[in-house]
Amino acid sequence: MDGKRTERGWRGTPDVWLEAAYDLLVEGGVEAVKVMPLADRLGLSRTSFYWHFQDREALLAGLIDRWKAKNTGNLVARCEAPAATIAEAMLNLIDCWVDPQLFDSRLEFAMRTWALTDRTVEVAMAEADATRIAALTALFRRFGYAETEADTRARTLYLTQVGYIALRSQESFAVRLGRIPAYVLTFSGQAPTEAEVAAFRARHAVRSDG
Structure with missing residues (x-):
């Protein structure tokens, strides 16, 4: 993780979450695109996701x-x-x-x-x-x-x-x-x-x- 990602309280950005979701989609299909795997991949909390997206469906709509x-x-x-x-x-x-x-x-x-x-x-x-x-x-x-x-x-x-x-x-x-x-x-x-x-x-x- 770079310094920005480890700053206290950093929640990522919509583009960061979408890029990670894209990676999971092309690697494992839509079933792989879930909030916890995304959070783990980014080193962010699950609650950080909901700062940017209402739910998983909103993320999928973004994809x-x-x-x-x-x-x-x-x-x-x-x-x-x-x-x-x-x-x-x-x-x-x-x-x-x-x-x-x-x-x-x-x-x-x-x-x-x-x-x-x-x-x-x-x-x-x-x-x-x-x-x-x-x-x-x-x-x-x-x-x-x-x-x-x-x-x-x-x-x-x-x-x-x-x-x-x-x-x-x-x-x-x-x-x-x-x-x-x-x-x-x-x-x-x-x-x-x-x-x-x-x-x-x-x-x-x-x-x-x-």
């Missing part, structure tokens, strides 16, 4: 809001990012699949698992899927694809990524980078230019398998 803002919010933003070609637009979107700061696949897997046993989360997941597919469809429509083709390409792209997440597919970053130009061609019908691929790689140059 749902965090997931919506990060995964759905960033995916929609990448779909709407400026692009001169559909291939460049695809690469903007694929930023989400290779940068966990934009789209958290571990959180997405945990949320989809949680949705299997919680009707509220199931509804939120269905809404998120619909919002994301609509954004992807709009992306294709922006580049002149007819409605049915735009919808089909959007679903092909999205369901492929959901499959990656559901199967917890593991591949090195180098392998995924090598496949991305072919994915762009598969999803859009247009291959990216060397310059577009180079710009994408430059954005992710700091990533490594380590």
